[in-house]
Amino acid sequence: MAEWVEKTKNILELQGIYKDFEGLQVLFDVNLGVQEGERHAIIGPNGAGKSTLFNLITGKYRPSRGRIFLKDETVTGVNPFKLNRMGMARSFQITNIFRTMTVFENVRNAILSKNKIRYNMFSRLSGMDEINRQTEKVLHEIGLLERKDNIAGELSYGQQRALEIGLTIATNPELILLDEPTAGMSSEETREAVKLIQRVTEGKTLIIVEHDMEVVFSIADRVSVLYYGKVLACGLPGEIRNDQRVKDAYLGEERK
Ligand SMILES: Nc1ncnc2c1ncn2[C@@H]1O[C@H](COP(=O)(O)OP(=O)(O)OP(=O)(O)O)[C@@H](O)[C@H]1O
Numbered sequence: 502m503a504e505w506v507e508k509t510k511n512i513l514e515l516q517g518i519y520k521d522f523e524g525l526q527v528l529f530d531v532n533l534g535v536q537e538g539e540r541h542a543i544i545g546p547n548g549a550g551k552s553t554l555f556n557l558i559t560g561k562y563r564p565s566r567g568r569i570f571l572k573d574e575t576v577t578g579v580n581p582f583k584l585n586r587m588g589m590a591r592s593f594q595i596t597n598i599f600r601t602m603t604v605f606e607n608v609r610n611a612i613l614s615k616n617k618i619r620y621n622m623f624s625r626l627s628g629m630d631e632i633n634r635q636t637e638k639v640l641h642e643i644g645l646l647e648r649k650d651n652i653a654g655e656l657s658y659g660q661q662r663a664l665e666i667g668l669t670i671a672t673n674p675e676l677i678l679l680d681e682p683t684a685g686m687s688s689e690e691t692r693e694a695v696k697l698i699q700r701v702t703e704g705k706t707l708i709i710v711e712h713d714m715e716v717v718f719s720i721a722d723r724v725s726v727l728y729y730g731k732v733l734a735c736g737l738p739g740e741i742r743n744d745q746r747v748k749d750a751y752l753g754e755e756r757k
């Protein structure tokens with residue numbers, strides 16, 4: 502892990518975020534600043550509101566109250582497609598790959614969808630060559646180049662999750678959000694996934710929701726703890742590990 506250097510520039514900022522679903526209050530006054538270039542983990546028990554927070558950041562849902570800034574621009578209520586074009590991409594807790602397409606087609610589609618507006622340019626042969634080249638580069642980064650012609654649904658579970666990460670980074674985002682990328686993995690698959698995540702997020706900003714504390718503490722520069730819809734603590738991994746409130750609320754608990 503690179504040494505943490507305090508910077509002041511936030512690539513993403515959440516101010517006073519509330520979210521309720523028809524009366525069910527899920528997030529309460531969440532304030533969160535994610536600095537450019539950091540790897541920021543969000544931890545917390547099941548149902549704390551972590552995925553909901555991702556859904557608000559990525560524009561799937563609108564906050565009931567509060568404001569979201571991306572690179573100093575207000576993006577509250579901006580749709581996921583536009584946010585993607587502004588440099589944000591996410592993976593899903595439940596995988597988002599097209600199981601009946603090949604590995605190659607999955608990644609190429611992700612690249613094409615970002616470039617939709619420039620479709621005419623890419624429909625030319627030279628444009629398509631460029632897309633294919635980019636696709637192979639992503640496949641190489643996620644270690645699936647040799648599997649490019651396999652049907653995605655036939656990959657091992659760990660490989661499918663790697664492909665999911667590939668779809669997320671395919672559009673070359675500055676800000677990457679991963680929701681429980683190692684969920685359900687064996688310890689060997691988890692070790693590989695950690696290396697992969699470190700590699701593909703080099704020089705970018707990462708927000709990761711993760712239950713596995715070993716993964717959190719090996720990847721994150723900073724950690725925020727979400728507990729019943731509130732940010733209970735935010736700090737360096739060592740600070741979070743030793744925070745008595747965090748231990749009482751979460752780290753002391755048995756994992757699910
Ligand atoms: N679209 C929705 N409609 C209604 N309730 C929702 C919706 N999305 C989430 N919730 C509720 O919000 C609460 C927080 O859910 P969320 O999925 O954000 O938790 P989480 O921290 O990601 O949990 P987990 O660790 O299990 O993934 C839960 O009570 C959930 O049932």
Ligand SMILES: [Mg+2]
Nearest residue numbers: 551552553594
């Ligand atoms: Mg979740």
